[in-house]
Each structure stands twice: as C-alpha cells, then as structure tokens.
Amino acid sequence: MTGVPVSVCARCRRVVFPARELCPGCGSSHWHRDERSAGVVEDATVVERAPRGLRAGARVGTVRLDDGPRLVARLGPGAEIGARVRVVIEEGAPVALRYPV
Amino acid sequence: MIAGAAETRYARRPGPETTLTLLAAAARGALGDAGFELRDVDGLAVSSFTLAPDHAADVAWRLGLRLRWLMEDTSGGASGLNMLQHATRAVEAGDAEVVLVLAGDRFGEGDFGRLAAAYNGATRDHLAPIPHGGPNALFALLTLRHMRAEGLTRDTYGRLVVAQRTWASSNPGALHRQPLTLQDYLAAPTVVEPLGLYDCVPIVSGADAVVVAARPRPGSPRVEVSALVAAYNPDHQEGDGLRTGLGEAAPALWDSAGVGPGDVDVAAVYDDYPAMVLIQLADLGLVENGDSARFVEEVIATRRLPVNTSGGQLAAGQAGAAGGLHGLVEAVRQLRGRAGERQVEDARVALVTGYGMVAYRYGACANAAVLRRLE
Numbered sequence: 001m002t003g004v005p006v007s008v009c010a011r012c013r014r015v016v017f018p019a020r021e022l023c024p025g026c027g028s029s030h031w032h033r034d035e036r037s038a039g040v041v042e043d044a045t046v047v048e049r050a051p052r053g054l055r056a057g058a059r060v061g062t063v064r065l066d067d068g069p070r071l072v073a074r075l076g077p078g079a080e081i082g083a084r085v086r087v088v089i090e091e092g093a094p095v096a097l098r099y100p101v
Numbered sequence: 102m103i104a105g106a107a108e109t110r111y112a113r114r115p116g117p118e119t120t121l122t123l124l125a126a127a128a129r130g131a132l133g134d135a136g137f138e139l140r141d142v143d144g145l146a147v148s149s150f151t152l153a154p155d156h157a158a159d160v161a162w163r164l165g166l167r168l169r170w171l172m173e174d175t176s177g178g179a180s181g182l183n184m185l186q187h188a189t190r191a192v193e194a195g196d197a198e199v200v201l202v203l204a205g206d207r208f209g210e211g212d213f214g215r216l217a218a219a220y221n222g223a224t225r226d227h228l229a230p231i232p233h234g235g236p237n238a239l240f241a242l243l244t245l246r247h248m249r250a251e252g253l254t255r256d257t258y259g260r261l262v263v264a265q266r267t268w269a270s271s272n273p274g275a276l277h278r279q280p281l282t283l284q285d286y287l288a289a290p291t292v293v294e295p296l297g298l299y300d301c302v303p304i305v306s307g308a309d310a311v312v313v314a315a316r317p318r319p320g321s322p323r324v325e326v327s328a329l330v331a332a333y334n335p336d337h338q339e340g341d342g343l344r345t346g347l348g349e350a351a352p353a354l355w356d357s358a359g360v361g362p363g364d365v366d367v368a369a370v371y372d373d374y375p376a377m378v379l380i381q382l383a384d385l386g387l388v389e390n391g392d393s394a395r396f397v398e399e400v401i402a403t404r405r406l407p408v409n410t411s412g413g414q415l416a417a418g419q420a421g422a423a424g425g426l427h428g429l430v431e432a433v434r435q436l437r438g439r440a441g442e443r444q445v446e447d448a449r450v451a452l453v454t455g456y457g458m459v460a461y462r463y464g465a466c467a468n469a470a471v472l473r474r475l476e
Binding site for chain 2: 016018024042043045046047048049050051052053054055056058060061062068069070071072073074091092093094
C-alpha cells in the first residue's frame, strides 16, 4: 500500500495534492514527488444516493494531511471526525484508515 | 445594455430535441423579447457541456448567424456572468452591436453521471475512484462545515428551500411548482447527509439566452450592467469553501455600481445548494451580522429581499450550463417588468451571482453583477 502521491515544491517546500504545474506559493515549476500518509479526518458523510451511472455507498470525508493539503478520501471503519488516520491509495482512490492499522 | 431574455421549457426527460435545438429556441425567444431579428446579431457567446463535438462556430453556422465577434465559455455556473462581462465590453468597444449570449444542455439517460464522473482531470483521477458519487458529496461536506462554522441546523436551509419553492409556484416555467413545507423538506430522503432530496437541484434539459445590445429598441425598458466582478481560483482549493472570493471583490462591485447591499430590490443568487446561496450573500455583505439563520427567517422567508424569484435552480431545475444564465434571465425579466405573477413591484436594482466549476473540493469560480433598470 502506498501513501498519497504529493508534490513538494523544490524552492519553497509547499506540499500540494493534487499535483500542480506551477507552485501556488512561489511559481516554481520544480517539484519533488513524495508520499504522505498521516492526517486527521475533518468532515465525514455517507453517499446514500448517486445519479444514474455513479455508485453510492461510500463513506467519504475531508482529510487534512499533517503537511497541509486537504484531500477527499474514502473513509475506512472507525475513521470518524477528529480521528488520526493513515491515508493509502487503493484502486486509485485515497482511503483513510484509523490508527493503529 | 441588456435588451431581452428568454428561457426554454425545462424538461426532466428531454424529447428528441438536441442541445442545438434548445439553444436555437432560447435564441429566438430572447431576440423576440428584445425586438431584434437574427440578421441583427453580429456577436455570439455560448456555453454548454453537451455541445461536443461542436463548438461556438458550429452554433453560429447552425443558427444561420453571420458574426464579427464570437466566444465560447466553459465555466459552468459562472459562465453566464463571464459571457455577460465579455459581451458588455465588446459592445461598449464597438466590436459588436448585438450579442446573443446562450447557454443550454440536453441530458439524456446517463449523460449527467458521465459528465459528473469526468468533470475535470482531478475529478476523474482522484474523486471518481473513491467513488464519490458526484458533486453532492462535496457539497454535503461543505454544508457540514457551514453548519459547524455558523451553528446552523437543517431548518435554515429548509426555510430557504421552502421560500424558493413558494416563488416557483408563480413561475409557469419552473419544474417543481407545488408548495413544500418545512416538514416535507426535513422528511425527504437523504441523498448525502446532511443533504436531502430538496437540497439538490433537479437535473433538466433546457436553454437560456440574453441579448446584449449597444442600442436596444426604444419603447421597452432596458437593463444596464452597472458593475460586474469575478474571482477565479481565489484560494487554490486549500480552504474550506465557505468563502467564494466574492468577499474580496464586493467593495469594487458596490463602488462601481454606485449602490450598496441595502439598495438591492431583487436578487438572483446561484443556488446549486442552499449553503452556497447563504455563503455568496454573506460574501457580498447582505447578511446582517453574518447571522444566516436570522437572515433566512427575517429577510428571505418574509420577502423583505426577494431572492431567487424564479424558484431558483432548486425548484426550476438546473439545465447544465444554462444554470449560469438562469438567474440573469430572471433578473432581467424582473427589471423589465415581465415577471408575471411573481413581479417584484418597482424593481430597479438587481443582484445576480454565478458560481461553479468544482476544481477539486468546491467551486473555483464566482462572479456577481449589479443590474439597473433604465427607462
């Protein structure tokens, strides 16, 4: 399992996800690819109904990574608001798992 | 100067008409309202999610327009005012005399789901795999933050939805015209907590149009665009979405319009979700003491300020990109005294907003215009 593929600005160290071309802080185009996993769940809900052609059922939430970026993730069991989580990529999607995992 | 406006019927299940058919119908309606002919038009702006593989030049050709000014906009709920901003300048500069501003979409079975799953690269790559089920989940999370930040309950959104539905009952063009009570709102099926059925716009097919002209036909009221401001990507999607960028733009809007929030007679606020209506109104300085709950009860529900008199998209329907023109069309109708049973008496100053294009977690685009009736 891999962490969230973040981009770290080579000049000002700003961490972003999803990736950008130019750094919103300093304008640099030089990025280091890295991974981050540690964060906290800020909001949580459940998709009970979805438009035709889209799948319902997932628990989703906002996770703030310790380095700053906020991302939308699928929430695993016990990943409630305020919980510290480890975020991994499963089948292309960020999934927040409650510590300890 | 805005010389006319029109909207096609909004249909939950479209018939054989295509996106082009809908755009053509709205175009004819707005030109008729303005007293112009197709041959008078020398500029075209168009926005649609379902026009592909066609583009603006194809619309010109299919509608039989010979033009010297052309643009296509892709900014969804912010496209209407963005096109208005460009069209107004084009007419002021003499680049065009009569600009047709069009937006519309036809959504057949499954079309909306396909659009929502690949709305942009970030949605396709990082949200659809969750699966997040479309924009409702993102705005459910945003609404939770709004409730927490302001200590709101669902009742506040419910009262707003009920007020808009009451306006819709006097709009023959609205999809949902039957009255709704707060109890109905609260008892409706949950879509994504805290959003229920009536917090989510019904997706429809349809089109809207306005005519921007250097010299409107004499004899009928025309509408001046007194001021228009916009904010795109104000916070890099790193905030909480509870501000739109209109907060920073508001002083310039009111300064150049020469009026203040208290002078607005009628407001058309982009309403993809109830929370966004209150957020935009707060950004623009209309919500006294930042108290949204009280504002809904004392100002919106009482009609002290008529807000979304068409019923808004929540009641009238969201016809894709036409949602970006829906509020403008309603404001123009109100200012020209053509709003029928729901006419606001002596409406002279209107506020219109646009909001949209979810880049990742919330809308990246917001704009607002102050319009004024000229005799």
